[in-house]
Amino acid sequence: MSLVETLCNRLAAKEPVSVIGGNTKAFLAGRLKDEPVSMREHTGIINYEPTELVLTAKSGTTLQEIESCLSEARQMLPFEPPRFGDQSTLGGVMASGLSGPRRMHLGSARDCVLGVRLINGLGQHLKFGGEVMKNVAGYDLSRLSVGAFGTLGILTEISVKVLPIPEKEQTQVLQCNQAEALDMLIQIGRRPYPVSAASWIGGALYIRLSGAASGVESAALAIGGDTLNDAGQFWSSLRDMTAPEFNPVGEWLWRISVAPTTPTNTLDAFCFDWAGGQRWITTPPNDLSPFELAARLGGHATCFARDRESGTGMQPLEPGILRLNQRVKEAMDPHGLINRGRLLEEAH
Amino acid sequence: METGQLVAALAAGVQSDRVLFREQDTAPYECDGLTMFKAKPKVVVLPETRDEVCHVLKTCKALGVPVVARGAGTGLSGGALPHADGVLLVMAKFSRILEIDEDARIARVEPGVRNLAISEAVSHLDLYYAPDPSSQIACSIGGNIAENSGGVHCLKYGLTVHNVLSVTVALDDGSIVTVGSDALDSAGYDLLALTIGSEGLLAVVLEVTVRLLPKPEEMRVVMAAFDDVTKAGDSVGNIIAAGIIPAGLEMMDGPAVAAVEDFVKAGYPLDAEALLLCEVDGTKEEVADELARVEAILKESGATMLRVATNEEERLLFWKGRKSAFPAVGRISPDYYCMDGTIPRKHLSLVLRRMREMSERYGLRCANVFHAGDGNLHPLILFDANDPDEVKRAEDFGAEILELSVEVGGTITGEHGVGIEKINEMCVQFSSDELTQFHTVKAAFDPTGILNPGKAVPTLNRCAEFGKMHIHHGQMPHPELERF
Ligand SMILES: Cc1cc2nc3c(=O)[nH]c(=O)nc-3n(C[C@H](O)[C@H](O)[C@H](O)COP(=O)(O)OP(=O)(O)OC[C@H]3O[C@@H](n4cnc5c(N)ncnc54)[C@H](O)[C@@H]3O)c2cc1C
Numbered sequence: 015m016s017l018v019e020t021l022c023n024r025l026a027a028k029e030p031v032s033v034i035g036g037n038t039k040a041f042l043a044g045r046l047k048d049e050p051v052s053m054r055e056h057t058g059i060i061n062y063e064p065t066e067l068v069l070t071a072k073s074g075t076t077l078q079e080i081e082s083c084l085s086e087a088r089q090m091l092p093f094e095p096p097r098f099g100d101q102s103t104l105g106g107v108m109a110s111g112l113s114g115p116r117r118m119h120l121g122s123a124r125d126c127v128l129g130v131r132l133i134n135g136l137g138q139h140l141k142f143g144g145e146v147m148k149n150v151a152g153y154d155l156s157r158l159s160v161g162a163f164g165t166l167g168i169l170t171e172i173s174v175k176v177l178p179i180p181e182k183e184q185t186q187v188l189q190c191n192q193a194e195a196l197d198m199l200i201q202i203g204r205r206p207y208p209v210s211a212a213s214w215i216g217g218a219l220y221i222r223l224s225g226a227a228s229g230v231e232s233a234a235l236a237i238g239g240d241t242l243n244d245a246g247q248f249w250s251s252l253r254d255m256t257a258p259e260f261n262p263v264g265e266w267l268w269r270i271s272v273a274p275t276t277p278t279n280t281l282d283a284f285c286f287d288w289a290g291g292q293r294w295i296t297t298p299p300n301d302l303s304p305f306e307l308a309a310r311l312g313g314h315a316t317c318f319a320r321d322r323e324s325g326t327g328m329q330p331l332e333p334g335i336l337r338l339n340q341r342v343k344e345a346m347d348p349h350g351l352i353n354r355g356r357l358l359e360e361a362h
Numbered sequence: 363m364e365t366g367q368l369v370a371a372l373a374a375g376v377q378s379d380r381v382l383f384r385e386q387d388t389a390p391y392e393c394d395g396l397t398m399f400k401a402k403p404k405v406v407v408l409p410e411t412r413d414e415v416c417h418v419l420k421t422c423k424a425l426g427v428p429v430v431a432r433g434a435g436t437g438l439s440g441g442a443l444p445h446a447d448g449v450l451l452v453m454a455k456f457s458r459i460l461e462i463d464e465d466a467r468i469a470r471v472e473p474g475v476r477n478l479a480i481s482e483a484v485s486h487l488d489l490y491y492a493p494d495p496s497s498q499i500a501c502s503i504g505g506n507i508a509e510n511s512g513g514v515h516c517l518k519y520g521l522t523v524h525n526v527l528s529v530t531v532a533l534d535d536g537s538i539v540t541v542g543s544d545a546l547d548s549a550g551y552d553l554l555a556l557t558i559g560s561e562g563l564l565a566v567v568l569e570v571t572v573r574l575l576p577k578p579e580e581m582r583v584v585m586a587a588f589d590d591v592t593k594a595g596d597s598v599g600n601i602i603a604a605g606i607i608p609a610g611l612e613m614m615d616g617p618a619v620a621a622v623e624d625f626v627k628a629g630y631p632l633d634a635e636a637l638l639l640c641e642v643d644g645t646k647e648e649v650a651d652e653l654a655r656v657e658a659i660l661k662e663s664g665a666t667m668l669r670v671a672t673n674e675e676e677r678l679l680f681w682k683g684r685k686s687a688f689p690a691v692g693r694i695s696p697d698y699y700c701m702d703g704t705i706p707r708k709h710l711s712l713v714l715r716r717m718r719e720m721s722e723r724y725g726l727r728c729a730n731v732f733h734a735g736d737g738n739l740h741p742l743i744l745f746d747a748n749d750p751d752e753v754k755r756a757e758d759f760g761a762e763i764l765e766l767s768v769e770v771g772g773t774i775t776g777e778h779g780v781g782i783e784k785i786n787e788m789c790v791q792f793s794s795d796e797l798t799q800f801h802t803v804k805a806a807f808d809p810t811g812i813l814n815p816g817k818a819v820p821t822l823n824r825c826a827e828f829g830k831m832h833i834h835h836g837q838m839p840h841p842e843l844e845r846f
Binding site for chain 1: 463464465466467487488489509510512516517520521523524537538539541543544545546547548549550551552553555556558559560564576577578579599600602603605606607643644645646647648650651652704705706707708733735736737738771772773774775776777778779780784788791792793795796799800802803804805806807818819
C-alpha cells in the first residue's frame with residue numbers, strides 16, 4: 015500500500031496522524047502530540063515544463079532536488095524559501111509558509127502556490143487549484159493550506175509558479191542606521207527600480223537589484239553605495255538564517271511581521287528584511303512580550319527559538335479571527351486528527 | 363415571507379429610501395453582466411453605513427432570507443444574480459477612498475470604489491493599483507475581491523489576491539472582522555486568501571487595503587501579426603523560455619481582430635490569423651533591452667509583421683483595441699457569450715482547432731481573445747438571444763469549451779468566477795468529496811447558508827441531475843480520462 019493510501023485509511027478509521035517532511039522546522043510552532051510519519055518517501059517531480067512556468071512535485075521532494083532541476087532551465091522558486099538543511103521538503107516549505115528575501119518583490123510561498131492535493135481529516139485525497147496561473151474555480155483552499163503547518167490537511171502534491179532567474183543581480187551596500195535605511199527605502203520604493211531584496215543588518219542597508227543588465231546597472235548608479243562582492247553568500251546567509259546574528263546564544267529569536275514603514279524606535283530589531291516588513295529581535299528565554307509588542311504595532315510575532323519547549327510560539331489570535339480559524343479547522347479536519355499539537359491548541 | 367414584512371424589518375435599521383421593493387425600482391438589478399440569467403429580487407437595499415449592512419445581515423439571518431451582495435454588476439458569471447426570495451445588497455454607495463499612504467504605498471478604500479478610481483486617485487503620486495480588468499472603469503474593488511479578478515498585466519504583477527493586504531468583512535451574523543493586516547502576512551490560517559475569490563458566499567466586503575506600485579518609468583508595446591495561431595502561441599513560449607516576463611502578453615484571433623479593427627481602428631492588420639500584443643515596462647534602459655530581445659524572438663518565431671508603438675498615444679491605441687474586444691464583438695452580433703477557461707499554453711493550438719470544429723457543429727461564430735501569457739482564454743460565442751435555439755446552442759457550445767479546458771489540464775474559470783453560469787461544469791472539474799469540502803468550508807463562515815446561496819459550488823444533487831442529463835445528450839468528452 016502506498017504511503018498516501020495508508021494515511022487515508024488511518025484517518026478514515028479516525029486514527030490521529032502526524033506528518034513531517036525533512037523535520038527541519040520542528041522548532042517552529044507547537045510540538046506534535048503523535049509520533050509523526052515522514053513524507054520523505056513520497057517524492058518526485060511530477061510535471062515541469064519551463065515555458066509553462068509551473069512545477070508540480072510530491073510533497074516529500076527535497077527543495078534541493080527541485081531547485082537544482084529548476085536551475086538547469088535557468089528558473090527558480092520566486093519566493094526564495096529558507097533552507098534549514100538539505101532535507102527541507104517542498105511540503106514542509108509550504109506547510110510552514112516561510113519565504114526569503116525575494117518575497118518583497120515576487121511574492122510569498124502562498125502567492126506562488128497554484129494548486130495542491132491534500133488528504134483532509136476524513137482521509138479523503140482531494141485536489142484543489144491546478145497547474146495554471148489563473149484559476150478561480152472553488153474556494154482557494156490551496157493558498158489557505160500554506161502556513162497551516164499541515165493542520166488543515168496533509169499536503170501530498172503541490173503545484174507552484176516558477177520564474178526565470180534574472181539575467182543580472184547586483185547588490186548595493188549603504189552604511190546607515192536603521193531609521194535612515196527605512197527612510198531611504200520609502201524613497202526608493204516610490205521609484206520603479208528593479209529591487210528584489212532590501213535588508214538592513216549590522217549597520218548597513220543591502221539592496222539587491224535583479225533584471226535586465228542595463229536596468230540593474232542604471233538603478234545601482236541612482237541608488238549609490240558600494241557594490242557588494244560576495245552578494246550570493248550574503249543573501250543565502252539571510253535566506254537560510256545562517257548568519258551568526260540568527261543564532262544568538264542564550265537568547266530567543268523572534269520574527270516580527272509589521273507594516274514595512276513601522277518606525278524603528280518602536281522595536282529594537284537587529285535586522286530587517288522585506289524593506290522593513292520582517293524584523294528580527296531577540297529576548298531573554300521564555301520572554302513572551304513580543305506578542306504584546308507585535309499586537310500593539312498591528313502585526314504579529316513568531317518565536318524562532320530552537321529551545322522553546324511549550325506553546326506554539328505563534329501570535330495569539332483575537333477572538334473573532336480565532337473563532338473562524340477553529341471553524342475552518344473543523345471544516346477540514348472535523349475530528350481534529352491531523353498534526354495534533356502543532357497549532358491552535360485551544361481548539362481541541 | 364411577505365415582501366411588506368421583510369421591508370418593514372429591514373427599514374427598522376436602514377433609512378427607508380434605501381430599501382427598494384417596487385417592481386420598477388428593482389428591475390434595473392435583475393441581472394449582472396451575464397444577461398442570459400435574470401431574476402427580480404424581492405428587495406434591493408442600498409446601504410450607506412456599516413451599521414446598515416450589519417442590520418440587513420442580522421435581519422436576514424433571523425428570518426432565513428438569502429442575501430446577495432452586488433458591486434457594480436459587471437460580473438460575467440451571474441454571481442450577482444438576485445435571489446427571487448431574497449435581498450440584493452448593493453454596495454455601490456460605499457464609494458469613498460478612505461486613506462492613501464504614499465510612504466507605505468497602500469490605499470484603504472470602500473468596496474464600491476471603482477477599480478480605475480484607485481489608480482486615478484494616486485496617479486499624481488506616480489503610483490497605481492496593478493490589477494486592471496478590462497472592465498476597470500466600471501467594476502468595483504469589492505467585486506474584484508469576490509472574483510479574484512485579473513487584468514492584462516497580471517502575468518507580471520499578479521491577480522487581486524497578490525495585490526491586497528487586508529479586507530474588513532461583515533459575517534453572516536453581522537459581526538465585523540478584518541482578515542490580513544498592513545503587515546505582509548498575518549497570524550493564523552490565511553483567511554485573506556480564502557476570502558478573495560469566494561464570490562460573496564463567505565462574507566460581505568466592507569473595506570479593502572490594496573498595495574500600490576510605482577508607475578514604470580517607461581512602457582512600450584509591440585504588435586506582431588502571424589499567419590498561423592500555432593506560431594503565435596509558440597512565440598509566447600519562446601519569449602518566456604528566453605527568461606522574459608513581459609508586463610502584458612495578449613493574443614487575438616482573426617475574427618476578433620476583424621471586429622476590433624472595424625470598431626476602434628487601432629491599425630491592426632486585417633489579414634492576420636493571430637495578433638499578439640507584448641508590452642515591456644521598467645526603467646528606460648531595461649525597456650530598450652527587453653524590447654529588442656522580444657522583437658528578435660517574435661521575428662524568429664515567424665511573425666509576418668512587427669510594429670512597435672512609437673509614442674504613448676499609439677501605445678494606448680494598440681491597447682484600446684484589445685480592451686474594446688468585448689464591445690467590438692457586441693457590434694457584429696446581437697449577443698455574445700464570453701467564456702473564461704484557462705489552459706496550459708502548450709495546448710493552445712489543439713484547443714483552438716477543437717473550438718473551430720465546435721463552431722461549425724453548433725453553427726455559431728466564435729472570436730477569441732486570449733490572455734496569452736497565463737493561458738486564460740476568452741472565446742466569445744456570437745448568438746442571438748431572441749432565438750431560443752441559438753441560446754441553447756450557445757450554452758452548449760460554451761459548456762463544451764469549458765469541459766475541453768478541464769480535459770487538457772486547465773480550469774473552467776480563470777477570472778470571471780463560477781457564479782451561476784458554470785455551476786454545472788464544477789461537477790466536471792471537482793469530485794463530490796471536493797465539492798463537499800467546499801460546502802463545509804462555506805458552512806464554517808455561514809452555517810445557515812444565507813450568503814449568495816446556489817452560486818459557485820453546486821449541490822451534489824445538482825451534479826447527479828447534470829450527470830444524467832449530460833450523458834444522455836452524449837456530450838461528455840472523454841469520460842474515460844481522469845481529470846487533469
Ligand atoms: C466588458 C467586460 C470586461 C471584463 N473584463 C474582465 C477582465 O479583464 N478581468 C476580470 O477578471 N474580469 C473582467 N470582467 C468581469 C467583471 O468586471 C469582474 O468580475 C469584476 O470584478 C466584477 O466587479 P463588480 O463590482 O461589477 O461585481 P458584481 O458583478 O456586482 O459582483 C460580482 C460578484 O462579487 C460579489 N460581490 C460584489 N461586491 C461584493 C462585496 N462588497 N462583498 C462581497 N461580495 C461582493 C457578488 O455577490 C458577485 O458574486 C469584465 C466584465 C465586462 C462586462
